[in-house]
Amino acid sequence: xxxxxxxxxxxxxxxxxxxxxxxxxxxxxxxxxxxxxHDLQGVDAIVLPGGFxxxxxxxxxxxxAIAPIMAEVIAAANSGMPVLGICNGxxxxxxxxxxxxxxxxxAHQQFICRDQRIVVENADTAWTHEYAPGEEIVIPLKNxxxxxxxxxxxxxxxxxxGLVAFRYAGVNPNGSLNDIAGLTNERGNVVGLMPHxxxxxxxxxxxxxxxxxxxxxxxxxxxxxxxAVITARV
Numbered sequence: 001x002x003x004x005x006x007x008x009x010x011x012x013x014x015x016x017x018x019x020x021x022x023x024x025x026x027x028x029x030x031x032x033x034x035x036x037x038h039d040l041q042g043v044d045a046i047v048l049p050g051g052f053x054x055x056x057x058x059x060x061x062x063x064x065a066i067a068p069i070m071a072e073v074i075a076a077a078n079s080g081m082p083v084l085g086i087c088n089g090x091x092x093x094x095x096x097x098x099x100x101x102x103x104x105x106x107a108h109q110q111f112i113c114r115d116q117r118i119v120v121e122n123a124d125t126a127w128t129h130e131y132a133p134g135e136e137i138v139i140p141l142k143n144x145x146x147x148x149x150x151x152x153x154x155x156x157x158x159x160x161x162g163l164v165a166f167r168y169a170g171v172n173p174n175g176s177l178n179d180i181a182g183l184t185n186e187r188g189n190v191v192g193l194m195p196h197x198x199x200x201x202x203x204x205x206x207x208x209x210x211x212x213x214x215x216x217x218x219x220x221x222x223x224x225x226x227x228a229v230i231t232a233r234v
Contacts, residue, residue, distance in 0.1 A: 003230040005223075006033040006043035008073070010064045014051035015086065015198060022198040023047070026223035035067040044230040045082040045126075046073055048089030050142075050196055060103065060145045061091030070096055082126040082226045083190045087143055090182070090192030099183045099192050100158070101150035106143070107175025115207035115216070116141035116195050117169040118181045122162050125188035126229045130221040136169055137218035138207045139195035146194040148176035158183065166193050197222040 005023045007030055009016045020030035031043050035053075040046070054063040064070065070092070077083045077098050085093035093099045106112060115138050120131040131137070150158065155178060158164055166182035174194070182193025197219025200206040206216035 002027060002029045003044045003227050004029045004031050005045045005047060006031045006040055007047045007049055008033045008035060008069055010035040010053035010067060012052040012055055013049050015196065016049040018198040019047045019049045022201045022223050025201050026220055026227055028227050033069060035069050037069050038072055040072050040076060045226050046076060048085040048092050050087035050089060053088050061088060061095040064092045065095035074098060077190050080187060080189050082229060084127050085192035086196055086198065087194055090194055093190065093192040098190050099185060100154050101148055103145055104147045104149055105145050106147055111144040112173050113142040114173065116173060118166045118195055119169045121164045121167050122184055125165060125184045125191050127191040127222050127225050128165060130225040138209065138216050139197050139219050140199040140207055141173060141195045143194055146174040148180040150177060165191050
């Protein structure tokens with residue numbers, strides 16, 4: 001039986017179906033979860049997808065962080081379940097205090113959509129262990145509030161403890177401090193990133209690569225990494 005990974009849909013989620021498809025392509029069974037429920041349906045891992053949950057009112061991710069299902073998500077994350085936040089999902093993880101810091105309006109004050117080079121800084125998490133440390137990959141990026149911020153003490157801790165999961169390469173697209181594109185928690189089960197790995201899992205539909213247009217599948221190993229961790233626990 002394939003591992004079951006839940007994908008939470010909030011009002012305004014845009015990429016929940018894309019995340020479900022990525023899980024299916026990686027070999028898992030996607031399970032649709034609803035923001036207003038208190039039932040994780042026995043899933044083995046959770047994805048908080050991209051979009052504009054609750055219209056980004058107050059702050060992106062702020063209202064979703066206190067949605068009913070997040071009580072269960074936070075408890076599951078604290079118990080060691082793999083949890084991934086993509087773009088708006090990363091914002092939710094930060095607002096829920098599962099990851100530190102904050103995410104603000106892009107420095108250039110504009111929405112950005114591009115194929116983004118990022119470096120895998122930490123390849124020892126539930127979602128990144130199938131990459132090599134320092135490996136450069138290409139993942140689509142699309143956001144308006146992707147600028148990562150934190151105080152100096154937090155930044156020093158993130159860098160010193162190896163909690164930066166991904167870093168922008170080539171260009172910093174949104175003004176994130178230290179070029180941070182994604183983080184992990186100390187345990188390595190919770191990962192959040194601004195780029196969208198679910199849009200780089202299938203040839204013909206991914207980012208342009210030197211080999212061919214739309215051929216990039218660098219995001220697939222994020223999902224297969226989690227599936228391997230789940231399988232190893234069984």
